[in-house]
Amino acid sequence: MMSGMKHYKETADYINKMYNRQSQLDESLADQMRESEKIADATSQWRLMWRKFKRNRIAVVGGIVVLLFYLVALFGDFIAPYTLEQRMTRYSYLPPQRVYFFAGGRFQPHVYALETGRDPITLQRTYVPNPDKRIPIRFFVEGAPYKLFGLIPARRHLFGVEEGIISLFGTDGQGRDMFSRIIKGSQISLTIGLVGVALSLLIGAVLGVASGYYGGWVDNVVQRLIEIVRSFPPIPLWMALTAALPQHWSPLLIYFTITVILSLIGWTWLARQLRGKVLALREEDFIMAARLAGASDRWIIFKHLIPATFSHIIVISTLSMPSMILAESSLSFLGLGLRPPLTSWGVLLQQAQNTQVLLLYPWLMLPGVFVALSILAFNFMGDGLRDAADPYTV
Amino acid sequence: MCVACCIIDDHEKGETRMTGDNTILEVKNLTKHFPIYRGFLRRIVGNVQALNDVSFSVAKNETLGIVGESGCGKTTLIRVMMRAYEPTSGEMLFNQNGEMINIYSLNKRELKELRRHMQIIFQDPLSSLNPRKTVLEIIGEPLLIHGVARGQELKSRVSELLDMVGLSVKHLERYPNAFSGGQRQRIAIARALALQPQIVLCDEPVSALDVSIQAQIVNLLQDLQKELGLTYLFISHDLSVVEHISNRVAVMYLGSFVELAPSAELYRNPKHPYTEALLSATPIIDPDARRKRIILPGELPDPSNPPSGCKFHTRCNYAEEVCRTTVPAWEEVSPGHWTSCHLAKTLSLRGVLK
Secondary structure, X not given: OHHHHXXXXXXXXXXXXXXXXXXXXXXXXXXXXXXXXXXXXXXXXXXHXXXXXHHOHHHHHHHHHHHHHHHHHHOHHHHOOOOOOOOOHHHOOOOOOOOEEEEOXXXXXXXXXXXXXXXXXXXXXXXXXXXXXXXXXXXXXXXXXXXXXXXXXXXXXXXXXXXXXXXXXXXXXXXXXXXXXXXXXXXXXXXXXXXXXXXXXXHHHHHHHHHHHHOHHHHHHHHHHHHHHHHOXXXXXXXXXXXXXXXXXXXXXXXXXXXXXXXXXXXXXXXXXXXXXXXXXXXXXXXXXXXXXXXXXXXXXXXXXXXXXXXXXXXXXXXXXXXXXXXXXXXXXXXXXOOOOOOOHHHHHHOOOOXXXXXXXXXXXXXXXXXXXXXXXXXXXXHHXXXXXXXXXX | OHHHHXXXXXXXXHHHHOOHHHEEEEEEEEEEEEEEEEOOOOEEEEEEEEEEEEEEEEEOOOEEEEXXXXXXXXXXXXXXXXXXXXXXXXXXXXXXXXXXXXXXXXXXXXXXXXXXXXXXEOOOHHHHOOOOOOHHHHHHHHHHHOOOOXXXXXXXXXXXXXXXXXXXXXXXXXOHHXXXXXXXXXXXXXXXXXXXXXXXXXXXXXXXXOHXXXXXXXXHHHHHHHHHOOEEEEEEOOHHHHHHHOOEEEEEEOOEEXXXXXXXXXXXXXXXXXXXXXXXXXXXXXOOOXXXXXXXXXXXXXXXXXXXXXXXXOOOOOOOHHHHHOOOOOEEEEOOEEEXXXXXXXXXXXXXXX
């Protein structure tokens, strides 16, 4: 009677011993393997993300273009050869000039001087470059005074000419340099996206995470609110909201209000995404473990949920930048958003909205190219980030 | 012979532990129903009776095993005990310095304090460790939450804990993805022990692991118990693991305890037909041994619509008329041996240990 029992115990002990030996072997082998690929082990999420992002060429190019755009916008006043106020009325509707880089085999960037005249039939101004009279392009020249970053008074510009005009992208009807205006426009167009996204992030992240984490009636209220906001057609809503802005407000105030309006509509997408993410995370055991260790809601939200959704927040904000830029451009294009003297790409495009421009002065539509470029760059970068965002899922 | 002595000895120890101040926690008539909502107005159309009238007590330094098939309410029991879910009714008393306090009457602050004494180990170390945090952050989290240690002190405290569970200091800065399943469970154990709890609720701590690793983790848990004087509530569906580690074993079926006895007694002399059937399904190591398996007829009943009388009567081979109509009482049939079966006294059931 006892023997069966004993047998059982002995066999169990034996098997246990074998298991232990085997698993010790396993663990030491695994240990060795892990040591050899230590780099992959101790890497944090961000390193993994960066490595994966780098592999996506087009995303990296997008990222570089985005970075370049923001650098140019940041140093815009320095890079632009002219300020916004400068009008060279002698040179209205000047087509983009050609830049020559070599003179007599030497590197010497220059443009040709222009002979102005009038077309006897259409009475249009004509510009004829004079190859004999070269105007050298000087770097770090003194020009119109400006304030770098809006603070530091300066006179030097990256490049310029001492006589005549340098206009890489042509000029508009009042003889204002399009190159300078596009750069200045980028300052507003690109930052309105940033500020708008930041604001909608704030609203979206708070409401989205709360909605997902607390559930119940909080969730219900937030989700219904999102549906209400989303069910409005955007353009009439913008029109209504912007039409309500008093005409006498300062341009800065209008700029700020427009970003608020854009973000009040733009947060819903982010909130929905974060809610879904948090709903999934909330059920994870590590959240439960933190709760059972005595963590407060605040601890869980800020130490676990937000960091876990951080990659998503970044991706979502990158991907919503284009819509913000586009929204600003379309608003301003329709004459509802920013108004001169504020200069954004949308404002510039608004001044180019007639057939005359299309036929005679197509360079006035160049801001549109930059809108498209920046949106493409953001989208490519965002796609790459999205693919890289969750390094733990294969 | 000697083995049998040990078992009897064990058995007796189990008895003595049950008395007096030695009780660390006592669960009384714990019930948890999850309402089922339906329709636009979210009317309650029924209840999933995940936990029904469960009562037991746990002595200091003992291991109480709880077995049962999937969906019988084991995990719900642990979560209600940890107050992750609020119970529908019932109470749980916890011995805090000789004073039995009902944990369901605690407020937020008192509960946080209590959590220091009660910790939990989850089944799947893959999801119970945040993949974005290092080992230091994971194990140190409870210490930070309770303001026990920070900075350098935290680091040395976590290093000690790592050492205790058989990991090394060099693992401090690594992320969970760098570890094997067994190592991850060690990390989870270290986190559970960080606050020096008195009782650890283990929710199938080895079920997700490779069999070869299971033995290691079980041994580790036993060593830690000896070293730190821990009390375990050990949930599993693996009868042999439970037998190995537990002093007493409880069997759950459809949200209720059907039997509770010192482990040797339960395995040798089951009093409930469900326990008998469960035991008959354990694999035997001896290849020559043949055992008649008891195949239960039918399916596990729907917990939102449990059978009348004894919940097990639909599948019980011994069921009589009384089982269909009357709910059996939770009775002590012999000292320390509790069961809820009308026929406990009359039936003679087969165990695995002879």
